[in-house]
Amino acid sequence: MDGTVESLLVTGIAVLGTLISAVLTQRQANRSLTQELDRLDQWRTADRAEQTRHDTALVHRVVYTALNTAARRYLAALTDQLHALGLGTGVEATTTELHEARAAHADSYAELQLVAPEAVLAAARTVNHRLNHTYGILMRLTNGTERPNDSPDVAQAAITDLWSAGLPELRESMRLDLDLPDTRRLRGR
Template sequence: MHETVSSLLITLVAVAGTLVSTLLAQRQVRRSRAQELSRLDRRRRIEAKRARYTALNTAARRYLVALTNQFHALRANEGVESVTAELHRARAAHADCYAELQLIAPPAVLAAARRANRSLNHTFGLLMRLTNGTCLAGDSLDAAQARISALWEVELAGLRRQMRLDLDLDPASPAGSPAAP
């Protein structure tokens, strides 16, 4: 009888060990899956944000190129109507991207985007006043050129810097890969 009880206890311990190890293995698999899903979700969110940031950067650059073209047409006094039409299209495309960004961007990116947007629109207003002959005090082609230079060198560069920081990109990385944690 002693051997039977001993065999029974050994069998019970073996079965319990098998069950516990199976439960622990399942728990580890669930934890690993949850971690992988979390990583995938984070990567998807970053890629979606990167796509929106890229769209805004592209739209802002096109808007600025259109402003620059308007400036050159005004200075040369030729082809103003055709570049004005392109300027209005570029402005509308930028406005769409900026509106979308306002819904997703964190405060630092939104502040930089707001500064760039304000500066782009002020430059647009200045160039439209020069185009229409409704100039205010201080409106001139020199003032427009200074604004356009500041947009290229300061405003859009600052916006891109903030977007990169938000995406946690390593600026030293040539491929723009996410920075190591």
């Protein structure tokens, strides 16, 4: 081989090495960029999932608070109706308040049905049924259309049970869904 051919061959190999090096460097940069974009996409997906969980918990908290407030108001109105029946005075005013409290509870319960998980729905369904059953007893007593098992004592027992067990169990199911501690246990009850 003469010097010119050798020179061209060495130059060609050097140029080819330089080009291959550039291609390999570019491939590595593309691979690194792809990995970085994948990590960024995973981070965004995780961030969106966390934001969704946060938003869901916030909606649940608002709906649960509204239902708890409405259920307590409904139960207080049932209690007031029972007392008014016992006294024989103010029944018309307490009946009006009872109807309003019942309507507010129905609205809150309907909203809960759209967002709550089954465990909370089951507890709310039970409380709703018991509240409405007690309402039926009191309305029949108010209207003088009571059934054989309707009495102020039966209504009082239902009200007492709702205050002591029904509402606390509903609140506990809500706390569990929100991952909140049971405040009864925290207070040593």
